Amino acid sequence: MTSDERQRRMDAARVRAELTVQDLWLRYVALGGTCDAFDLDGYLQGLVPLETFQQDVLAQTLNEALEDSYRAYHIPLSRPPPDHADDERLSRLIDGLIGDQGRAPPAGSEPPSAGPA
Amino acid sequence: MTDPTADTPTPGPTERLTPTPSVDLGMALSQMAGLVLSRETVDTALELVTALAATATAGTLGAAVTVVDEHGKRSRAASNAATEEADALQYELDEGPCLTAWRTREVVRIDDTATDGRWPRWNEAAGRLGVRSVVSAPLLVGEESIGAMKVYCERPQNYGAQDEHVMRLLAGQAAILLANSQSLQEARRLGRQLTEALASRDAVARATGVLLAQGAASEQEAFATLAAAARQADRPVQDVARALVAEVTARNTRAAGA
Known part of the structure; x- marks a missing residue:
């Protein structure tokens, strides 16, 4: 993807996720982005460049926002499955990131420490 | 502003103040400061x-x-x-x-x-x-x-x-x-959103730090790792970051107690 195309797709994603530049900026800051709202606006309009790292943070921000807006239309089943499976998947991933050493015994003698707080 | 932290998620014991973020929060804060009519x-x-x-x-x-x-x-x-x-x-x-x-x-x-x-x-x-x-x-x-x-x-x-x-x-x-x-x-809402954004940002920064300590080559790489894990877990990066920090903290606590 060319950088022009990337920038255009980012702005299209922003519109699709129904975010103002200000709202987008706040979400981007929450993920660790360091540019100000003015820079972001300039980039989305194709006027100024953005560092690759910042572009990545912005891309992730937009992907999450799109996911959220899509999820808002999800229809839950009448009997939703327990989300243990979800938590376990996350905790396996975390183990993958930081190694298995010092892991809690899996037999459930302690509450799972890896869920969102 | 009565209590800006009232609606934010309860910070865990590991939540600490981190250095001032380099983003321009000054602008947002000064916008709010002009609206002090109670x-x-x-x-x-x-x-x-x-x-x-x-x-x-x-x-x-x-x-x-x-x-x-x-x-x-x-x-x-x-x-x-x-x-x-x-x-x-x-x-x-x-x-x-x-x-x-x-x-x-x-x-x-x-x-x-x-x-x-x-x-x-x-x-x-x-x-x-x-x-x-x-x-x-x-x-x-x-x-x-x-x-x-x-x-x-x-x-x-x-x-x-x-x-x-x-x-x-x-x-x-x-x-x-x-x-x-x-x-x-509106200013109150913005203040609440900012507080939430900062809490998430703290979590992401700490998780990035953990990954750097684990040998990630750069912050960019650490972020990419978090983003990849988020995609696989089908969760936001923020959740993965919090879970990562919580797991590291839990392990350290166990190691200290053992």
Whole structure:
């Protein structure tokens, strides 16, 4: 993807996720982005460049926002499955990131420490 | 601002202050700092305006302001119970002079509720409360109509063009005050969002730090790792970051206790 195309797709994603530049900026800051709202606006309009790292943070921000807006239309089943499976998947991933050493015994003698707080 | 942390998720024991982020929060904060008119100030000033309306229009029984926003329709700064009741009837029946003033952005005058045919249900009910004539002026902020301000009188044929004029002027003042209290709410909302954003940012920064300590080559790489894990787990990066930090903390605690 060319950088022009990337920038255009980012702005299209922003519109699709129904975010103002200000709202987008706040979400981007929450993920660790360091540019100000003015820079972001300039980039989305194709006027100024953005560092690759910042572009990545912005891309992730937009992907999450799109996911959220899509999820808002999800229809839950009448009997939703327990989300243990979800938590376990996350905790396996975390183990993958930081190694298995010092892991809690899996037999459930302690509450799972890896869920969102 | 009473308690900006009230609605944020409870910070865990590991939450600490991190160095000031390099983003321009100053801009956002100074925007908020300009809006320090408190809710109490606005209420007092609104009461002043309705009291003024009651005295500036001869024969008035009571005055109040109707506010319409996403939370619904309600009255503020009503000068007496009868006024509040007459207003409540409008909201209940969804008809009446103030709702029409709000919707049409025009001043509405009723000379006699006993003969006026425009809002039959409300006129009849208000008549029973002793309200015979009404002037209601819309509250306009720029293009937007945010409610209406009205005076009620027990006598028919009480108000004329002069009263309409006075009400139009006072409604302008009330609208400015209300717009102010709405921007205060907006500032509060922004403050809450900022606090939440900072909490998430803290988590992401800590998780990035953990990954760097694990040997990630750069912050960019650490972020990419988090993003990849988030995609696989079908969770936001923030959740993965929190879970990562929580797991590391839990392991350290166990190691210390063992």
